Amino acid sequence: MVHSFGLEDNDWIASTYEKKEQWMHAYLCDKFCAGLRTTSKCEGIDSSLKKFIKSENCLLELVENLDRVVKDYRNNEFIVDYKSLYTDPVLMTGLESLERLASKLYTRKIFFEVKEQIESVGGMIVLYKDRFGSIEKFMLRKFRKPHRVYVVLYDKSSDKFECSCKLLNSVGILCGHIFCILKELDIEELPNRLVLKRWCKDAKSDIISTIEVQSDLDRAFRIRYGVLWAACLKMCFLAAQGSETYEKVVNIVAKMSNELESMCYIGDKGGHAHLVGNDIDFGNPHIIRSKGAPRGNTNAKNGRRCRRNQFLGRGEPRTVAGKGAGIHSICKINVGLLDMKYVPLSCGPFG
Structure with a gap:
């Protein structure tokens, strides 16, 4: 170009x-x-x-x-x-119904951002509106800023809003232009499709693990364990605030633990989960063998033998005159041409 x-x-x-x-x-x-x-x-x-x-x-x-x-x-x-x-924030704008609903839906931080958009409605001026079937078109601008015009489209059949500023698309909260059109149309409630779930107070309520139990038992266990641990942290924080709540929660947890123990059974060589009715139980994990040579059998029948002479015991064979011959030593005695068999001796330090 x-x-x-x-x-x-x-x-x-x-x-x-x-x-x-x-x-x-x-x-x-x-x-x-x-x-x-x-x-x-x-x-x-x-x-x-x-x-x-x-x-x-x-x-x-x-x-x-x-x-x-x-x-x-x-x-x-x-x-x-x-x-x-x-905690409940203080309502300060003129659109009290919309502000109160936003305070109940959104988290505290996001609510203050939405509140800024609601406060900007007072400086909006609607210039033009038209209808094309079920779609209404609105053109508006801010006070004393005539060079910047915003366009808002409203589909009445699907309750859908779209603004040219794209704040709803990029951030996920309603812009002041859409709030101005809600005031123009006398709508007191926020449409459900305009409220992003991730900015709501109950955003964590729908966290559900979709992992199949039979596909990866260990990973499924870790995920469920982590979710349960995170869910119980808030309960522990609140229960520890006073002795009455503490005792109540301790009794409830002990009762639930006893019920879970009666519903599940533990003890499987594979260390995997087993279904008991609709419940899942996890056995003991695998025992991994340590590295190195395995432990030998030290009984008399399969005792260690000398590599050279193949007799029971360690090292070279010791004769009767050998120094330091211990109890139960196995010796070989040569007397002339007579070759005696291996016989156990009880020649301790006192001979």
Whole structure:
């Protein structure tokens, strides 16, 4: 196109092409990125790791510090979940019904981002609206910003909204333009298809493992164990707040443990799970043999023999006059031409 219009020497074209690395936002504005920028995730992880990891740490200290980082992440997650579930934000906008519904659906952090979009509705002006069958088209702009016009399409048959700013597509929250159209249409509830599940308070409620038990028993066990462990952490945190809740939860856990023990049985050579009715039980794991030569049998019948003379015992055969002959030594005595058989002697240190 540059060659066809003869713009090779145009300064504006050259300077714009040099900034081509910054065009990514224009191409990815309708792709879901959960609000992440190119380096924000890496910078956030680096800043967290610097608190725990030092360059002079050995390997053992590195592993321990990484475990502390994971625990710190999980602790922050528990605190945020607790605030989202057990605290109510103050409603401050004019769209009280929409704001209250958003506070019940979204987590605390996401709600404040949605609240900013609701507050921007006061500065929106609807310029034009038209209808094409079941689709309504709205054109609006912000107050004292006439050069930027936004287009919102609303399909009444499917309850679908689409805005030209693409905030719903890229971040997953409603933009102020869609909230303005909801106010224009006098809609008091958020359509279900506009609420992204991952930003809701109950986002973790639908975590279900789909791994088949017979395909990979060990991996299925680890996944289920991890999910149960994570699910019980919040319960342990809340139960430890007081003695009454602590005693109640301890009794419930003990009762459930007894019920599970009666429903399952343990003890299989393979160490895999077995179905008991609709329940699953896991046997003992395989015992791995250690490296090296196996342990020999040291009984009298199969005792160790001398490689040279093939008699029981260790080393060279010892005669009666041999020094240090021990109890139960096996000796061979040559007297002239008489060759005696191997006979056990009881010649201790006192002869």
